[in-house]
Amino acid sequence: MISRSGTGGPGRLVLIFALSVLLPSLSLAALAWRSVEKERRALLAERRSGLQRAAILIRRELIGSVEKMRAEEEERPYYQYEPFFFDANSVGFGLNYVKSPISDTPPSPLIEGYFQLNPIGEVQSPNDPLGAIQSANEPLAQSSEGGVSVEGERAAPGDGPAQSGPHDEEQPEQPHIASEQEDTSRTPARDDRAAQQRDRQIVAQSGRTRRAKENFERNFLPQIKREQQVLPRNGKGQFLGISDRNREQRVSKKSVVANLDARTNAGQMLEGQIVRIADDDANQEEEIDVVASPFLLKSAPDGGVLAYRYVDIPNLNGAFGIKSPFLRFVQGFTLDTAYVTGPLFTDIRARYLDVPGGRAALVPENATPPSGEIVLEESLPPLPGYRLIVTDDDPTWVANRVREQAALFAVVAGGLLLVITAGLVFSIRTVRAELGLARRKSDFVSAVTHELRTPLTGIKMYADMLKEGWVRDEATRSEYVGFMAEETDRLARLVNRVLDFARTEQGNRPVSSMDLEEPIRDVERDFGPFIDEKGFALEVDLRDRRKVLADPDAVKQILLNLLENAVKYARDAEDRRITLSTRADGAHTVLSVADHGPGVPEGERQRIFSDFYRTGEELTRETTGAGIGLALVKRLAEGIGGAVEIRENQGGGAVFRVLLRTA
Amino acid sequence: MRSLLVVEDEPAVARGLKDAFEFRGFTVTVAVDGDAALDTARDGRFDAIILDIMLPKRSGFEVMETLRAEGDTTPTIMLTARGEEEDRVRGLMAGADDYVLKPFSITELVARVQANLRRRDMDRAPPVELEFDNVAVDLNRQVVTRDGAPEDLPSLETELLKYLIRHQDRVVSRKELLETVWEYPSADGVETRTVDNYVVRLRQKVEPDPENPRVVLTVRGKGYRFGWERR
Numbered sequence: 060m061i062s063r064s065g066t067g068g069p070g071r072l073v074l075i076f077a078l079s080v081l082l083p084s085l086s087l088a089a090l091a092w093r094s095v096e097k098e099r100r101a102l103l104a105e106r107r108s109g110l111q112r113a114a115i116l117i118r119r120e121l122i123g124s125v126e127k128m129r130a131e132e133e134e135r136p137y138y139q140y141e142p143f144f145f146d147a148n149s150v151g152f153g154l155n156y157v158k159s160p161i162s163d164t165p166p167s168p169l170i171e172g173y174f175q176l177n178p179i180g181e182v183q184s185p186n187d188p189l190g191a192i193q194s195a196n197e198p199l200a201q202s203s204e205g206g207v208s209v210e211g212e213r214a215a216p217g218d219g220p221a222q223s224g225p226h227d228e229e230q231p232e233q234p235h236i237a238s239e240q241e242d243t244s245r246t247p248a249r250d251d252r253a254a255q256q257r258d259r260q261i262v263a264q265s266g267r268t269r270r271a272k273e274n275f276e277r278n279f280l281p282q283i284k285r286e287q288q289v290l291p292r293n294g295k296g297q298f299l300g301i302s303d304r305n306r307e308q309r310v311s312k313k314s315v316v317a318n319l320d321a322r323t324n325a326g327q328m329l330e331g332q333i334v335r336i337a338d339d340d341a342n343q344e345e346e347i348d349v350v351a352s353p354f355l356l357k358s359a360p361d362g363g364v365l366a367y368r369y370v371d372i373p374n375l376n377g378a379f380g381i382k383s384p385f386l387r388f389v390q391g392f393t394l395d396t397a398y399v400t401g402p403l404f405t406d407i408r409a410r411y412l413d414v415p416g417g418r419a420a421l422v423p424e425n426a427t428p429p430s431g432e433i434v435l436e437e438s439l440p441p442l443p444g445y446r447l448i449v450t451d452d453d454p455t456w457v458a459n460r461v462r463e464q465a466a467l468f469a470v471v472a473g474g475l476l477l478v479i480t481a482g483l484v485f486s487i488r489t490v491r492a493e494l495g496l497a498r499r500k501s502d503f504v505s506a507v508t509h510e511l512r513t514p515l516t517g518i519k520m521y522a523d524m525l526k527e528g529w530v531r532d533e534a535t536r537s538e539y540v541g542f543m544a545e546e547t548d549r550l551a552r553l554v555n556r557v558l559d560f561a562r563t564e565q566g567n568r569p570v571s572s573m574d575l576e577e578p579i580r581d582v583e584r585d586f587g588p589f590i591d592e593k594g595f596a597l598e599v600d601l602r603d604r605r606k607v608l609a610d611p612d613a614v615k616q617i618l619l620n621l622l623e624n625a626v627k628y629a630r631d632a633e634d635r636r637i638t639l640s641t642r643a644d645g646a647h648t649v650l651s652v653a654d655h656g657p658g659v660p661e662g663e664r665q666r667i668f669s670d671f672y673r674t675g676e677e678l679t680r681e682t683t684g685a686g687i688g689l690a691l692v693k694r695l696a697e698g699i700g701g702a703v704e705i706r707e708n709q710g711g712g713a714v715f716r717v718l719l720r721t722a
Numbered sequence: 723m724r725s726l727l728v729v730e731d732e733p734a735v736a737r738g739l740k741d742a743f744e745f746r747g748f749t750v751t752v753a754v755d756g757d758a759a760l761d762t763a764r765d766g767r768f769d770a771i772i773l774d775i776m777l778p779k780r781s782g783f784e785v786m787e788t789l790r791a792e793g794d795t796t797p798t799i800m801l802t803a804r805g806e807e808e809d810r811v812r813g814l815m816a817g818a819d820d821y822v823l824k825p826f827s828i829t830e831l832v833a834r835v836q837a838n839l840r841r842r843d844m845d846r847a848p849p850v851e852l853e854f855d856n857v858a859v860d861l862n863r864q865v866v867t868r869d870g871a872p873e874d875l876p877s878l879e880t881e882l883l884k885y886l887i888r889h890q891d892r893v894v895s896r897k898e899l900l901e902t903v904w905e906y907p908s909a910d911g912v913e914t915r916t917v918d919n920y921v922v923r924l925r926q927k928v929e930p931d932p933e934n935p936r937v938v939l940t941v942r943g944k945g946y947r948f949g950w951e952r953r
Contacts, residue, residue, distance in 0.1 A: 508805070516732075518825070519825040523829060539738075
């Protein structure tokens with residue numbers, strides 16, 4: 060059996076495999092890992108920056124919206140916040156009540172409801188569906204201490220003068236708060252319109268306004284009252300009402316006369332404007348200065364945001380030209396936080412937050428932050444009490460993407476590895492096959508050389524001995540001549556076989572229907588003596604046969620080679636029988652040559668039909684030959700449409716079966 | 723008579739070699755595979771070996787390497803049908819003394835064997851003058867001088883001493899001595915006491931102290947060995 064490896068043994072194969080597959084694989088894995096790690100860092104950075112960018116944009120947009128609304132409100136004249144009234148003591152002028160134009164519908168969805176708190180502690184909410192003025196029946200001091208609920212103290216609509224009540228008695232100089240019923244200057248048509256308007260207002264704003272009012276009363280009123288408490292309250296202060304007609308005129312002529320820096324009593328800086336309003340009415344012409352602070356924002360402990368400002372009217376001319384004391388209002392509105400944190404925020408968030416798994420929320424200060432990994436948390440100046448929190452709700456997003464990419468890399472690398480391995484295996488097999496063939500060819504040349512030289516050596520040697528007279532006697536001389544003849548036959552057989560092999564091309568040969576008996580008998584006749592000489596007995600059994608499609612010369616060559624092979628390899632067998640038989644088997648007729656030699660190992664049964672293949676090591680081979688006999692048998696069998704196979708002979712030995720097509 | 727081991731698995735070739743060399747006066751032994759070649763070479767005493775390379779069981783290269791590794795210096799001629807340079811080099815490197823390619827001229831082969839034997843004999847030729855302490859031996863003149871007193875050394879004793887010196891690397895059997903020194907065609911059945919008697923005479927002549935031999939040593943049951951070592 061040939062044991063030499065064409066690639067130098069398993070050690071070198073392992074080395075080649077390591078160099079060709081493992082090293083590239085490890086390099087590939089390292090590159091893939093580096094790439095994946097780089098991708099992971101990039102994805103993480105991109106995700107974080109995306110969330111932070113979205114947070115900045117959301118914050119900016121949100122602040123911008125609120126600031127814009129606040130700026131617009133800054134421009135709103137103070138008197139639009141209040142339902143103007145005349146002091147009850149302002150005799151002779153009637154009690155005009157003018158409803159604020161913004162009392163119907165807040166101009167911004169951010170604004171939930173307006174309010175005004177006058178110096179005497181009365182809360183005026185223009186958005187009150189009833190349009191009434193709320194009276195704080197209790198003194199301000201009590202309000203600040205007890206958190207007075209204004210709800211239950213509100214004057215019923217149409218109560219009119221009854222609103223004064225005990226409060227009026229204790230403080231008769233308090234300005235009387237007028238109601239519509241007291242507005243005697245109104246025409247009936249105008250009353251109807253006002254009533255209709257009021258009804259619509261009730262329907263449209265009842266829920267929202269009530270909520271705003273409740274929020275204001277609950278969260279801010281006590282606080283504002285506390286601040287207002289320190290205002291210079293002048294119970295005798297009078298406020299000169301301005302008629303509807305005149306007001307319109309005055310508005311058209313108002314002018315900013317100076318900027319004013321002032322401070323609230325709480326020390327808060329007020330940057331306001333002095334607005335001079337000229338009354339064109341010849342009879343009522345007068346000027347007042349109004350100082351309005353910017354809106355201040357304040358959050359309530361349990362929610363809600365209040366925007367409020369101070370409005371100061373120093374040197375107010377009272378009735379009959381009497382200067383009234385300094386007058387201060389607190390007016391403003393509550394922010395519709397439900398809207399800000401709801402639809403507005405949702406809209407902004409939808410526009411900027413496009414990172415999958417990212418979440419932005421407006422969360423009250425004392426509320427639990429949302430779950431998830433917090434990426435950014437910031438307060439919002441226009442929304443005191445609220446934080447903008449951006450979270451990463453899917454921290455595994457990057458890991459999942461990286462895992463997907465790693466899986467992709469693994470699949471690609473695996474495929475590549477598979478291809479490399481397959482290519483390598485294919486290459487190695489090809490190289491080994493080529494090396495094997497080259498080696499077999501080399502062995503063939505060597506074997507043929509040996510097979511040719513050996514009989515030639517005998518012939519030449521005996522010829523030399525005869526020529527030199529190195530012969531003891533005549534019997535020996537005859538013996539030498541016999542040796543020379545044998546060696547010559549041997550040489551001739553070898554030459555003929557090599558020539559047959561060289562002439563026999565692979566491919567189909569012309570076939571005809573024939574009986575196997577004739578070529579078998581020819582072989583028996585020609586080769587029988589040689590078999591006998593070698594001490595074998597040839598048994599022929601042709602009883603089970605049919606006509607086959609074959610070439611008689613091919614069949615004879617096949618048999619000669621198989622019989623010579625049997626003689627060669629069964630030379631040491633005890634059972635010296637060689638059986639040549641036929642058997643009809645369906646579409647085939649099997650021509651068998653069986654011997655009782657050592658047989659052929661399972662692993663070599665295919666290879667022994669290869670060109671130039673010989674079992675065993677060349678240098679220690681115990682049989683002669685060039686490795687072409689069985690290859691020739693295979694070529695011939697296939698050339699006539701048949702096949703050859705080898706099986707184990709029962710009782711030991713080998714059976715060569717040639718399958719021929721039955722005619 | 724020279725002895726020859728022919729290692730050849732081809733019966734016709736082996737037979738021709740055996741006949742040819744025997745005709746030329748050699749004693750020929752044939753081995754047909756590598757294992758038999760090693761066994762025969764180890765057991766027997768051969769003046770030369772003709773060794774085929776392609777042999778069953780063990781190649782000629784392997785046989786050659788093994789013999790040389792074991793210290794066998796018998797002249798060996800490799801005989802083979804493999805004529806590639808690589809094979810010739812390998813054979814010579816394994817220890818072969820010559821390399822003859824098949825088919826060969828039998829007369830040339832015999833001549834090459836004899837040439838190798840001559841070369842070996844010359845290599846092993848003992849020096850002309852020897853000195854064993856107070857004993858000086860002149861092999862050419864066949865004179866032994868002990869303590870300044872010269873004495874003749876007979877031819878047979880001289881040849882016996884020469885043979886032992888020539889094969890001082892091994893034990894030489896009595897049978898071998900009879901066949902080589904005495905040139906008996908076959909020593910089978912010959913009384914080996916003859917050798918012992920001559921060895922006694924030789925010791926009397928050349929040993930500084932014949933009672934305690936140091937030149938010709940007896941190897942019990944096997945034969946004799948030249949054993950002189952200067953102290």
